[in-house]
Amino acid sequence: MKTARLFQLASLLATTLALSACGFHLRENANLPAQMQRMHVTVNGGGELERRLTRALETSDVTIEDAAGPGIAELRVPTARFSTETLSAGGYVRITEYAVRYHVEFDVTDADGHPLLPVQRIDMSREYSYDASNTVGNESQVQELQRSLNDDMVQAILFRLQAASKHQLAEPASAASTH
Numbered sequence: 001m002k003t004a005r006l007f008q009l010a011s012l013l014a015t016t017l018a019l020s021a022c023g024f025h026l027r028e029n030a031n032l033p034a035q036m037q038r039m040h041v042t043v044n045g046g047g048e049l050e051r052r053l054t055r056a057l058e059t060s061d062v063t064i065e066d067a068a069g070p071g072i073a074e075l076r077v078p079t080a081r082f083s084t085e086t087l088s089a090g091g092y093v094r095i096t097e098y099a100v101r102y103h104v105e106f107d108v109t110d111a112d113g114h115p116l117l118p119v120q121r122i123d124m125s126r127e128y129s130y131d132a133s134n135t136v137g138n139e140s141q142v143q144e145l146q147r148s149l150n151d152d153m154v155q156a157i158l159f160r161l162q163a164a165s166k167h168q169l170a171e172p173a174s175a176a177s178t179h
Contacts, residue, residue: 029059029060029061030056030057030060030158030159030161030162031060031162031165032057032060032062032161032162032165033165035073035110035116036062036073036108036116036161036165037061037062037063038062038063038065038071038072038073039057039062039063039064039065039072039073039074039075039108040064040065040066040067040068040069040072040073040074040075041053041054041057041064041074041075041077042074042075042076042077043077043080044077044078044079044080045080047080048146048147048150049077049080049104049150049153049154050077052150052151052154053075053077053154053157056154056155056158057075057158060158068111069111070111071111072111073108073109073110073111073116074108074109074110074111075106075107075108075161076106076107076108076109077104077105077106078105078106079103079104079105080102080103080104080105080153081102081103082100082101082102082146082149083100083101083103084098084099084100084101084142085098085099085101086098087099087127096129096130097127097128097129097130098127098128098130099125099126099127099128100125100126100127100128100142100145100146100149101123101124101125102123102124102125102146102149102150102153103121103122103123104121104122104123104153104157105119105120105121105122106119106120106157107119107120108161108164116164117160117161117164120157120160122153122156122157122160124149124152124153124156125149126145126148126149128141128142128145
């Protein structure tokens, strides 16, 4: 009994150390600056990216506003598109591998239209194998890849917003030199 309990404890400790050593960290909320605490989000075409991005910003204590106005930053996503690319073909020119690509462009402006974060471009992709005998399974595989890419894209956008708050929004260089 005591040996089994000691083994469980050692196993738990080894797992914890392995996860911390490989760089694994739980996703945290983004720490955004005061200029971004109230935000209006517009995503061209709306959809899943807009819902997930809005939810992630709310989780980070950002107040999402229905319209732009005084004291409200604007996160604009004019481009968010998926595409599919053929990677390889098998015998008799059957396509066997595809890549789902996701291209997003966004920027953030303050209430007066001044850029808080200039246009950012993020490209992501996932590869998958195509099975000609299971077209229903292939469609669900693409949908799952798109969901995964949306999740990763939301995190990438939040990381960019947080990085901008640490580097660019601290204090403009011209203001810093006048003190």
